[in-house]
Amino acid sequence: MEYKNITLPANKSIALIAHDNKKPDIVKWCQDHKEDLSGHTLYATGTTGSVISNATGLTIQRLISGPLGGDQQVGSLITEGKVDFLIFFWDPFEPMPHDPDVKALLRIAAVWNIPVACNPISADFMIASPLFATEFQRSVPDYESYITKRTH
Numbered sequence: 001m002e003y004k005n006i007t008l009p010a011n012k013s014i015a016l017i018a019h020d021n022k023k024p025d026i027v028k029w030c031q032d033h034k035e036d037l038s039g040h041t042l043y044a045t046g047t048t049g050s051v052i053s054n055a056t057g058l059t060i061q062r063l064i065s066g067p068l069g070g071d072q073q074v075g076s077l078i079t080e081g082k083v084d085f086l087i088f089f090w091d092p093f094e095p096m097p098h099d100p101d102v103k104a105l106l107r108i109a110a111v112w113n114i115p116v117a118c119n120p121i122s123a124d125f126m127i128a129s130p131l132f133a134t135e136f137q138r139s140v141p142d143y144e145s146y147i148t149k150r151t152h
C-alpha cells in the first residue's frame with residue numbers, strides 16, 4: 001500500500017460514541033472539554049449524540065443509533081475523509097449485538113490512520129495535544145494509486 005499526506009485543518013471533525021455503561025463518562029468528558037470541543041465539527045451515534053447535546057448544549061450531527069448501523073455510518077465518514085478523530089468509549093465488559101460493526105469501525109480507523117481514544121484518559125491526552133487545534137499532516141492510503149495498480 002502506498003500512502004500520501006493530507007492536510008487536516010485546525011477545525012477538526014470528531015466522532016463521539018459511547019456504549020450505554022460508558023455514556024456517563026463521555027458526557028462528563030464533553031462537559032469538561034466543552035469549550036475546546038465547540039470549535040470543532042462534532043458527529044455522534046444517535047443516543048450518544050442526544051445525551052451529550054442535552055447535557056452540554058453542544059451542536060452535534062447525530063447519526064443512526066449504533067446497533068442500527070451508526071458505527072458503520074461513522075466508518076463510512078472516515079473513509080470519505082469527513083471524520084478526523086474518533087472518541088469511542090466502548091464497553092470492555094459487555095458483549096454487544098453489533099460487535100462486528102464495532103470491530104469494523106475500529107479496523108477502518110486503523111486503516112485510515114485516525115487517532116482513536118477508547119477511554120477518558122486517552123481522550124484527555126488527545127485534546128491536550130498541540131496538534132488538536134492546529135493544521136497537521138496525516139498519512140493516508142493512496143486510494144487512486146491502489147486502484148491504478150489493480151487495474152493496469
Ligand SMILES: O=C(CO)COP(=O)(O)O
Nearest residue numbers: 045046047048065066067
Ligand atoms: O452502540 C454504540 C456504538 O457501538 C453507540 O450507539 P448509541 O450512541 O446509539 O447508543
